[in-house]
Amino acid sequence: MSKQDTKILHIDSNHPLLWEQLENAGFHNEADFTSNKAEIEAKIQNYQGVVIRSRFKIDKDFLDKATQLKFIARVGAGLESIDCDYALSKKIHLIAAPEGNRNAVGEHAVGMLLSLFNKLNRADRLVREGKWIREGNRGHELEGKTIGIIGYGNMGKSFAKKLRGFDVTVLCYDILNNVGDGNANQVSLKELQEKADVLSLHIPWTPDTDKMLNKNFINAFVKPFWFINTSRGNNVVTDDLVRALESGQILGAGLDVLEYEKLSFENLFIDSEKPEAFKYLLQADNVILTPHIAGWTYESHQKLAQTIVDKIKNLYE
Secondary structure (H helix, E strand, O other): OOHHHOEEEEOOOOOHHHHHHHHHOOOEEEEOOOOOHHHHHOOHHHOOEEEEOOOOOEOHHHHHHOOOOOEEEEOOOOOOOEOHHHHHHOOOEEEOOHHHHHHHHHHHHHHHHHHHHOOHHHHHHHHHOOOOOOHHHOOOOOOOOEEEEEOOOHHHHHHHHHHHHOOOEEEEEOOOOOOOEOOEEEOOHHHHHHHOOEEEEOOOOOOOOOOOEOHHHHHOOOOOEEEEEOOOHHHEOHHHHHHHHHHOOEEEEEEOOOOOOOOOOOOOOOOOOOOHHHHHHHHOOOEEEOOOOOOOOHHHHHHHHHHHHHHHHHHOO
């Protein structure tokens, strides 16, 4: 099929260059940012391509109705909102763009780590309250620490690269072999848990990683550690995380994602009542919370779109 015969439905808004470059390349773009899933399903048979972020799940029912679909392009890193196995069984190409926001995620993780070590959020708040407290805000240095990275793909590698300017030891664990490089030494999970002073997650949300960071996982660490999560909230059991923060097994946490997030990542709760664990995180001085924005920079907005354009065009070369 040629570009001229390919109609692409954009379900979410993205950087304008994505639309413009696809149009200039000869594709036909159509947008529908407001219809619900059922309404999209009613017309999806007319399209050969779909561009999404995370508005709703592309499941078996959706894919069965998409009889002409050749590709699904997600403007982001993960594909958990898509039934990937079923899509692949129907010979639908799956496109993601982890290259587009890996630098942003790496920088955000470093920023969270430095903020935790130096108590910047607490110190800033106290100064604004008129409290000039120096001893109570004494921080830690990264020098001499061991940073453990679980998941050494695009995001993990970006974070490790950013740490090169610090006098730290960087270890990585991944389910794939031989992914370590000059920025991180690949080790077993057991060795990482024995040596790490800091744990940073850079993993997708899959059945294997769901609720991975639980009580037993945390207790397997030999030393108390700082925790950074810029991957997915459902990789963590928040109740167990809070208990570890209370006991001191986890010294502090930087959380860009939470298990309470909706699949669209656009909001947290429908109900006004907040879980007790979340209430603890909200008031804890040694916790930094951001609203799933680690990969959400002005620069990554453009990079993500460009990556998707390039990959779609490559399908037709």
